[in-house]
Amino acid sequence: MSKLKKYQMYIDGQWVDAENNKTFETLNPENNEPWAVVPEASAKDTDKAVKAAQKAFEGEWPKLLPKERAKFLRAIGDQLRENAEMLGEIETIDTGKLFRETKKQAIYIAEYYDYYAGLADKVEGTVLPIDKPNIQAITTRIPIGVVAAIIPWNSQMFLTATKLAPALAMGNTVVIKSSELAPAVLFEFAxxxxxxxxxxxxxxxxxxxxxxxGKTLTTHDLVEKIAFTGGPETARHIIKNSAENLSEVSLELGGKSPVAVFDDAEQENAINGITAGIFGASGQSCIAGSRLYIQKGIYDEFLNKLSERASKIKIGAPMDPETEMGPLSNFKQLETIEKNIKETIDQGGKIKCGGERHSFSNKGYYFPPTIIECDNHNLPVAENELFGPVLSVMKFDTEEEVISKMNDNQYGLSSGVYTSSLSRGMRVSKAIRAGITFVNTYRLISPSAPFGGIKDSGYGKEAGIDSIKDYTRVKTTWFYTSDEPSLDPFSIR
Structure with missing residues (x-):
């Protein structure tokens, strides 16, 4: 085994080990072997990071002119572009995601820092039409303070950018907690x-x-906002923790996103979009389109075409430019997927393709594109978020029926509609209870497009022009404009 790469934490501008010298190894999902060792932050380390952020917040950072903070954001974007290959390689080794995606994403994520740099001096206050003589009142937006940004392993650069960029633009300071499952790329980013x-x-x-x-970070009395992306169970702990410090919380959680294909859909386009939505990134995306509803008139034809396409997806090493699907990130995911598939088959589900571990490697966590027909809308693979390349397929008859089924889930993050009818696309997209709907496309992001869900998929939005305001608080300032003393100090005016 080659020597493990050693990382340190970045606290108060210094590179440090854990105060108790505790470490843990991070595994390469391609071969299930350790490749790097990272510090395991203690409560003292976490406290030190928060206090460093608070000290910086009390210092020069929020006092800088917005255009000066914007220069740092653009500089971060430039660093991402210049080092995209290195960042992509590290993220691929640590997560198993395809290098062709991680490298490209690192370049594109730079646009988020440019976008919020441009917004830094565009957030305005107001002059209020106060109903009192000799009074002028204004509102301004001020930074919140210390922000705790808790990042999952699956899209680290993107999900960091949507928190860090607006937070910095508005003058906040940040403590980023990288996922213990794949922390390396955020240390490289630091x-x-x-x-x-x-x-x-x-x-x-x-x-x-x-x-x-995590507990120390989310209960710390100096943390004013928690921005979390992850699973609902962890989110519930964070909400409970936030009761101790009364911090603001925004949650971008999971999904079990439904996609409907109508009889009049352009089939090749729909197959491309569905393939991207569920098999891109090996299905390890919070917006993965994992529930597919096909209208009965094209059900058999469309499903056969989709299954044929899925069976031809090239599985291989994530650094190989020809690979279309790499390994899952960790063994727990693999176990969860296999458990849900077995339970679904026991309850009548039918495997159309895939369904068992792939033979590409007996060490890595490889699982093939899997399509399962589900007569019961509530079978395990159709109901639960699996975070893998597993697509549950169901038949529908009418528009009203498919809307009802698409909304029949505790999640509400993303959704998709494929139809040649503009009016139907408008009607169905409006009726779906989800924070995002794609019509005749899927799996797109942009700095200017808000991202987030409803129901158990969380609350609050990331990206977009409005999200920058979520990293501020409104302050009201009253001015008494008369040269004469105010009257009657014992009566509210």
């Missing part, structure tokens, strides 16, 4: 942030487990 010359303590990067690291 090295690039350091190169920009940003003041010490403005950005801190730590990693560790839920207790003590």
């Amino acid at each position: 090295k690039l942030i350091e190169k920009t010359g940003i003041p010490k303590g403005v950005v801190n990067v730590i990693t560790g487990f839920g207790d003590p690291c």
Whole structure:
């Protein structure tokens, strides 16, 4: 075994080990072998990071002119572009995601920092039409303070950008907790942030487990906002923790996103979109289109075409440019997928393709594109988020029926509609209870497009022009404009 790469945490502009020297290894999903060792943050380490962020918030950072903070954001974007290949390679080794995607995403994510740099001096206050003489009242937006950004392993650069960029633009300071499942790329990212010359303590990067690291971070009395992306169970713990410090919370959680294909859909386009939605990134996307409803008139024809396409997807090493699907990120995912598939088959589900571990490697977590027909809309693979390349397929007859079925789930993150009818696309997209709907396309992101869900998929939005305001608070300032003393101090005016 080659020597493990060693990482340190980035706290208050310094590279440090855990105070108790505890570490853990991170595994390469391609071969299930350790490749790097990272610090395991203790409660003291987490406290140190938060206090460093608070000290930076009390210092020069929020006092800088917005255009000055914007320069740092653009510098971060430039670093991402210049180091996209390195970042992509590290993320691929640590998560198993395709290098062709991680490299391209690192370049594109730079646009988010440019976008919020452009917004830094565009957030305005108001002059209020107060109903009192000799009074002028205004509102301004001020930074919140220390933000805890808790990042999952599956789209780290994207899900960091949607939190870090608006937070910095508005003058906040940030403690980033990288996922313990694949923390390496955010430490590499911290090295690039350091190169920009940003003041010490403005950005801190730590990693560790839920207790003590996550719990200390989300209960800390100096943390004013928690921005979390992850699963609903962890989110419930975070909400309970936030009761101790009364911090704001925004949650971008999971999904079991439904996609409907109507008889009049352009089939080749629909197959491309569905393939991207569920088999892209090996299905390890919170917006994965994992529930497919096909109208009965084209059901057999369309399903056969889709299954044929899925069976031809090239599985291989994630660094190989020819590979279309790499391994799953961890063994727990693999076990969850297999358990749900077995239960579904026991209850009548029919495997159309895939369904068993792939033979590409007996060490890595490889699982093939899997399509399962489900007569029962509530079978395990159709009901539960699996975070893998598993598509449950069901038949529908009418528009009203498919809308009802698409909404019959506790999640509400993403959704898709394929139809040649503009009016139907408008009607169905409006009726679906989800934060995002794609019509005749799927799996797109943009700095200007809000991202987030409803129901058990969380609350709050990331990206888009309005999300920058979520990293501010409104302050009202009253001015008494008369030269004469005010009257009657014992009566509210």
